[in-house]
Amino acid sequence: MALLQNMQDVGQDLGTISPYRCPVASKVSFSVSYERTCQSCGTGTYKLEPRIMLSLDLINQGSTMQQCLQAYFSESAVEFNCECCEGKKSTMKWSFHTLPKILIVHVNRVGTDLFVEWILERGPFEQNVGPFV
Template structure:
């Protein structure tokens, strides 16, 4: 990721790059993963004393390069004012396809796996995983997925996972499409 800080008074900029293994996204109830990623990349205001005397700056993150696998952590847990851990079960729209922009180019990603937290609270619950069948290609119309719940493994589809895990998805794994120039996303999902 590339982080750029810009002074609101004089426009002076400072840029640094950081390596990330995943991005933690704030929930946008009723929103989509695409929207939450765009919110993450929006400029934020911060207090910063510039040499010009200005005290306000903006900071914006962008992808310097696009990873092969994009891991997105959805912030489903928060502390109450009384420091109790609570789970947020707000529904979000999970889409099979995700467009990510970077300084180099745009890239299409396909959802390959979802880790979900089942349970009502932050101190209890159970984790399950759904993932594409290993013999299934990203654009395979069969759309065969597997649901893993301890020792029980059942068949599913990506469309069913996106619908079923709207309130429980916790970590999303998106795989970059190899032949992006030939790719046209299925907007029906």
């Protein structure tokens, strides 16, 4: 994303061309939001993050894309020092804020065999991401 921003800045500085708009970025850019809530005092933090891909953990050999998405977007317990009450336990929940036209998924896998089997048996993917918005 830094290179893209640099190209846009240079184009504007030259003044001879309109601002550069990457045709690929317009198809794959999206944002996710997360809400972190302290379990001690209930203080919440909300943040948006721009993304161009989603990195999912492969749960096990029999995992489907839908199960990996469900695991990523489910609420999870995290350790975080609360600024209000010094509590250390929080929950975090991710969701899509905006959706891309094309979703690029990076699969974190333990071994190559798991990934190859997943693609051969279950690809191509058309997934309902509605529950995660």
